[in-house]
Amino acid sequence: MECPIARSLERVGEWWSMLILRDAINGVTRFDAFEASLKIAPNMLTRRLRTLVEDGLLERRLYKERPKRYEYVLTDRGRDFFPVILALLDYGNRHFAPEGEALQIVDLDTGRTLDPVLVDRATGEPLAGKRLKLAPGPAASAAMCERYAEKHEASAPAPRRVKR
């Protein structure tokens, strides 16, 4: 696969739903267009689209009465998933594209290529540079709290293990 997003996902998970959302970023809405882009079996595409509609990322809309034809339009929840896709794209470009970038993110208003980086909203500091951990939040169950109460060491960034 040439797409850097697909390259990431090829290694790090399943990917049809994410590729549907990738195409949706560029305005693809119709079954035939998804099918042509993804080279996916129709029954598989139907299933994935249905799931994305059920989960509220896409909305199914009638666009033609005779015969009845539907398109699949991003909802706010679907658009909100873009950061994940864009982070996957960036990761693929940096790690699985030795020949260079085959796909980039372009700002439609300025024409500039965008370089995504995940930062903390409050400070603007990149999360990649921080020593961080995942920890139970206010809605965590007792089991969740117990699980995360075990001693964990920070793993980002290197060096991973600090002697105390």
Added chain:
Amino acid sequence: MECPIARSLERVGEWWSMLILRDAINGVTRFDAFEASLKIAPNMLTRRLRTLVEDGLLERRLYKERPKRYEYVLTDRGRDFFPVILALLDYGNRHFAPEGEALQIVDLDTGRTLDPVLVDRATGEPLAGKRLKLAPGPAASAAMCERYAEKHEASAPAPRRVKR
């Protein structure tokens, strides 16, 4: 599943590899610990770990001689995947956690909860607020260029379709 990352992936893709990486963020390295955390069949875990090692996200290291025991340690490439995981976590928290946040990202140095946002490195502007598209980069094949040469409309943010 309670974990917001799992909730996102449950809806948007396959997820064992990403959950392994999630645990790796908190310093999990050993087979037994991954197995206990993920409640995953051993053969499935073996397969996923092997793939992550082959793809350079984890490194397999001997930590005990008799009997031989290995641990799976994040590489730079593995750590570099954190933004995707953290974006997935944030997405799950915002969209699939009606009861509140069960898992958060904590800065180990300050103890603060971090709020991830994907921005453009050059300007610091959130990508979520931009009209953007994916476009072929310098290493794109002819087929890739042709595919993206079709008229695409921007889909972020709403309104999606602008009359001209």
